[in-house]
Amino acid sequence: SVPARRPYKIIESLATFNDLRAQGRLRLGDLHLDIHVYSREADDRFVFVNMSKYKEKATLSAGPVVVEITPEGVILEYLGTEFLLPRE
Numbered sequence: 023s024v025p026a027r028r029p030y031k032i033i034e035s036l037a038t039f040n041d042l043r044a045q046g047r048l049r050l051g052d053l054h055l056d057i058h059v060y061s062r063e064a065d066d067r068f069v070f071v072n073m074s075k076y077k078e079k080a081t082l083s084a085g086p087v088v089v090e091i092t093p094e095g096v097i098l099e100y101l102g103t104e105f106l107l108p109r110e
Contacts, residue, residue, distance in 0.1 A: 036106040050084055050100060058109050060093050067091040
């Protein structure tokens with residue numbers, strides 16, 4: 023079964039990584055979304071962030087957790103804050 027996808031409005035309302043970092047609300051080094059593969063099948067989704075491959079629920083070497091890979095990018099969570107690392 024395909025899990026319910028977040029409504030686009032929720033994704034649209036998420037702050038982006040760059041916005042939060044610029045506001046000083048997120049203290050993390052650079053995160054770059056190098057490769058983004060979205061599929062309707064959750065098991066087929068993956069991203070490369072800073073040249074390392076991750077699937078949903080994985081923890082990046084920099085600390086954030088991959089919450090969900092969406093068509094718009096990857097939703098990450100770090101210290102209780104969810105944010106979007108968008109596709110370029």
